[in-house]
Amino acid sequence: MIFNRRGRERFLDAVTGFETAVEQQDSAGAERGFQALHQHYQDAGERELAAGAARLARLLPTVPPGPRGTVAVVIGACVERGADPLVCAPAILDGLADAVRAAGEFCERWAATGGDELPDPEESGPDEAAFERAGFEQTMAWWTLPQWEMASVAMLNHAGVRTGLDAGRRAELLTSIRAVEEASGHDFKCLTYALLVLDDEPLIVIDRPTGTGYALRMTGLGDTFQLHTLLADRLTGGGHLPGYAPAPQEVAVCRDAPGQVPTKGSFNLVAPDGGWIWNEGTPSDIPVVDGSRLLVLDPPPYERGWPAGRFFPGMTGDLVLERVLTAEETARWSAHVRPARQPGN
Incomplete structure (x- = not known):
């Protein structure tokens, strides 16, 4: 126990030595202090x-x-x-x-x-x-x-x-x-x-095939692959929309669990102007309309799979479904939506 405690203290001793050398502009001492930082870091x-x-x-x-x-x-x-x-x-x-x-x-x-x-x-x-x-x-x-x-x-x-x-x-x-x-x-x-990365960011989602709308809030999502899987969990897994619902482990690795597992797409993500929102981008690609990100869901044009997980393994992510929009609210948001376009058009 005494040895372990002393081993931990050596890291702070190394910090002190490095501080002193930097303050005295002692390059050789700074190099020794820096080497000691590396040497004792693991024991701290x-x-x-x-x-x-x-x-x-x-x-x-x-x-x-x-x-x-x-x-x-x-x-x-x-x-x-x-x-x-x-x-x-x-x-x-x-x-x-x-x-x-x-x-x-x-x-x-x-x-x-x-x-x-x-x-x-x-x-x-x-x-x-x-x-x-x-x-x-x-x-x-x-x-x-x-x-x-x-x-x-x-x-x-x-x-x-x-x-x-x-x-x-x-x-x-x-x-x-x-x-x-x-x-x-x-x-x-x-x-x-x-x-x-966006935090506590409001997201309005309009599902074009069903004509329904949803108010969500996203935090800590490193890329749109991660958002896609969590959207599918909240909307198809939650029974609001038909389609592929990710398994619990696919969802967990997109929140805070380690590792990656195979998943597949449930929607095609589309901007209000009809352009595609690519999974390879980030949720910040989704345009802001009247103070909220506005995303349209279309049926997937082809089956696509990828490893579910987090772009930043050390970052916890979440997507919360706050409520289902009323028909009137959905119609108001849908007024901003144009027909989908093919990529490049």
């Missing part, structure tokens, strides 16, 4: 992880650009093991915003100084030529952006972090990330999808 208990993550989050803005992204990943790992995401998220998301901005500058400077293919951070580390072409901060941001993505998704797995993120800042992050994607050709899908 929940209390030590929570305390250490909070301290590292406070320290993060002063950590040099090189190791800053890796420290962010350590904080994210602590959150995945129980540290408070609300305490840690502000520093992580501030760091993400800075990294995305600087990575965008890296892409611009790289194009302006030769225009050759951007280096792949997963294949090699930065070299002196990259620093000279794009600047130190910008180069380190490009190389560490995947780390900031990992750390930020760990924060955004939590509804309290997502709902506490200002809508304007969320939009700025998405715009900046998409600009980097366009300039670089690299895909930051996980980060983009995490920032697009």
Whole structure:
């Protein structure tokens, strides 16, 4: 017991050593402290992880650009093991915003100084030529952006972090990330999808074949595959509509159970203007009409299957059926609906 307690305390000792080295601008000491963080992380208990993550989050803005992204990943790992995401998220998301901005500058400077293919951070580390072409901060941001993505998704797995993120800042992050994607050709899908997740979001569903309507509310759904399965559970499984009703395990893995299981489609999801809503997208693709997302259900044009589950395994999702709409309400919402169109039309 004494050994286990001491093993746990060593993680906080490593945090202290790292803090001291960063504050004293002791690069060798910071490297030793960082290695100790990795060495003792697995032995740390929940209390030590929570305390250490909070301290590292406070320290993060002063950590040099090189190791800053890796420290962010350590904080994210602590959150995945129980540290408070609300305490840690502000520093992580501030760091993400800075990294995305600087990575965008890296892409611009790289194009302006030769225009050759951007280096792949997963294949090699930065070299002196990259620093000279794009600047130190910008180069380190490009190389560490995947780390900031990992750390930020760990924060955004939590509804309290997502709902506490200002809508304007969320939009700025998405715009900046998409600009980097366009300039670089690299895909930051996980980060983009995490920032697009909706919480406590009203959803009106009109089933075209039966002429019935439903008011629902969705939270924490990473992609439209997940929404599709939960819709089928609430509407066909609930006896409101005919069609395929997912089995309990198919539904469970779309809420909070681990793993994936095979499922198949129950509907074709359609926007009010008649365009298809693809399962591969996110629920944010569903247009807002009069303050609510408005979705139309048509019969599936062909049988389609996929692995039911969650795009973000660490994110709990849910879809609540609040009520069946009256005929008058359904008619009012249906006035916004146009006939379905074939894809591309």
